[in-house]
Amino acid sequence: MSKIHVTTTVNGDETEFLCDPRETLLDCLRNQLDLTGAKEGCGTGDCGACSVTMDGTLVCSCLVLGVEAQGKTIETIEGMAAGGELHPLQRQFIEHAALQCGICTPGILVAAKNLLETNPDPTETEIRYWLAGNLCRCTGYDKIVRAVQAAAAEMRETA
Amino acid sequence: MPKDELKAGYKLIGTRPNRPDGLDKVTGRARYGADFSVPNMLWAAVVRSPHAHAKILKIDASKALALPGVKAVVTRADLPTGLSGEDLNLQDNTLAGDVALYDGHAVAAVAATSALIAQDAARLIEVEYEVLPHVIDVDDAMRMDAPVVQEGAADHTVPEGSPPNVARCLDFGHGDVEAGFAEADLVMENTYRTEATHQGYIEPHACVGQLGEDGKGEMWVCTQGHWYIRRMSAAVLGIEAAQLRVTPSEIGGGFGGKTTIFSEPIALALSRKAGGRPVKLVMSRAEVLRATGPTASASMDVKIGMKKDGTMTAASAVFRMQGGAFVGMSPVGEALSCAFACYNIPAIHHEGYEVLANRPKAAAYRAPGSPMAAFAVESLVDEMCRALGLDPIEVRLKNGAREGTKASYGPKYKQIGLVETLEAARAHPNYQVKLGPNQGRGVASGFWFNHGGETSVSVALGEDGTVTVSIGTPDIGGLRASVGLMTAETYGIPYEDVRVNVVETGALGVNEPTHGSRATFANGKALVEAANQTIKEMCKRAAKKWGIEPEAVEWADGAARPAGDNAGKFPPMTIGEIAAGMGASGGPIAGHHEVTMGGAGASFGTHVVDVEVDPETGRTTILRYLVVQDAGRAIHPAYVEGQYQGGAAQGIGWALNEEYVYGKDGRLQNPVFLDYRVPVASDLPMIDTVIVEVPNPGHPYGVRGVGETGITPPLPAVANAVAAATGARIRHLPLSPPKVLAAMKASRDG
């Protein structure tokens, strides 16, 4: 089967790859572009480990086809620490011990960043419902929610 | 040792520094199982049985092999014959022999140049089955006329004339149970059931395996224990363990489910058949749920005798637990041993049945067996407290195991912290909160033995006086941080001066996995020994330089010092100075320690949960949750709290939502996260924790394992809270809304 040529922008860089029309964006990121920060936990849109943004919208990259990235702007966990400086969320996740195994962390960070961009002062309930699509089996979410709250507070202060 | 003696004087232990692997894990750089690739790599796909029980008549791979890009197909015929015992079980589970024993059992696998081609090829492999009758439910499997899962599975403990799926019987206890029941004012007996659940780690099993015709191979794999992967894979494939080098990736959760092999040998077998090209095998979520590590399901009768004042006089338990289609996987022995471990009861009788069913081979899941046992026993204790109008914490304090109590499973307890957890729970503000309508509070305690096990670590001094520690147990939730803290504390150097590496099978002696809540306990104890070897050596080097006896040198705060004025007056010689000159003063300085570790102190916990049950839908909301558990000594308290919170969340899931649902055809009906519903962020409140510290006398820093106990109390605690909120006692998990609604209706009508 012939492959399709896709041109897209990933983390600010013009990028191109060839993909099978059946391949997901997640597979293309991981296997064609070597961006393995987004993880496949389910492949069915239920765990959020594959979270990235496409033109600013939070998506499960396992539910997006690679060809749909044509002409779009993709942001992944690899682009989150701008110029090598950690995003406040990344720093707060480390400081709050908000990860145990860490497999859910990239997806949760991408999703939480997306939340704080539209809602800089979310309540605990808003954080919990926003992240309801991101499964974490290790932490019980307590420290994750606290880390997001701390990052939001820090970002409001410096804004 | 009094508590405070151990606490005194620590500089680093008990602090909360950033974990050393944090940066890699928040930037997406950390490499987990599926993130690993090597040149010239092939991709695998596995063909699985769609039947719960079926004879495999024929496997025809010709169409798959004709597909361009396909490089190899393997079936059971590619594995050696003549294995026995557990090795044969592992091989049978890796690839089915003549019979597929459960829905999802692997029957063939293919390697191709891309994942898509491999998946296409797998669909082209034609398997002809003859469907056999199956059995799923544990009580059905106990029937005399049940379909037989495996002929000849019963061991010597099973009496003649037992049901054909009983593989093992247990019977133990102490005291005169009948006399105990006769003494009681109230004797109650009930049957409790729990369904199979899955560990639910977010990272599916993944590996890259490479095996040449010469029997030499390599594997990169997400696992809790790479020596186990090595030994088991070598046995299944008939190769030599030493020729297989296994490197662990970062691991995306395991909870016991990654302590064994599932399809790792398949990747190696495919590689061998494809001329030694490396093969990557990554499971889908459905494969994880259908074919890896669920827990046992359980059916349990419990009987307890109690006096009016709450004193327990006798207890008995009869547990039936299926652990899938293979012997040895039902944790019925552990479950029985844990059942009454929290109590000091004069007479106890335990009876257990390991039963086979057409389900996947169960694997360990956080305190295997203990959560089910706790559900049965702690539910019944709660029912009796209610019947007698007694406070559940008071009754547990009255009967609770203490130092010197003869444990229900045999030995005498050393220092343990059950009573301290109960007192802390009673004193916590959560226990005082007034509840509203449709709300209820549940209390339960829980126990896990903890484990030491085979451990090998090494430490080495860098030329600049920093220290590298090599450990052989994957870091699943902050282990590098706790090992780094204990190392730095032992040397008296900054935490930042230590690098902890999880190393491959070639770099250390055999290590058991990160299991049994052993990793911080066992590595810590071993590394103190190893570090002390190097400290002794550094003192020797300083003594040589100073021209005094080595015994006249002591070590403190990262430097060798003369021990007292008699030894002579020399300024301290720091670890950095000694390291800088170690080439000239006698060579590299390193230490190692290898041992089968004993002394793991048991950990007890007590949980208090408040719930609200919606009377219209039967949905249970967790309002607040408290975990109190004995950590012995919390090396890095944030990661100890994390273990408590994570265990509680998994237990809440087990209590409320999670279960394996099978159709009449014996196929798993919910092999996706949408239908196998683990708790999400919006299902839970903050989870409050109290770390009790009753130091473990078997560890230099007082550590007890903390990983497992926390999943044990939530099952009964939640059920007790739901009973308090609704008046309806449900003795069969999970407490799904329809079940709760039906029970509420029945208790209103009844």
Ligand code: FES
């Ligand atoms: S992998 Fe995309 S949602 Fe789970």
Ligand code: FES
């Ligand atoms: S930290 Fe392991 S799944 Fe979230």
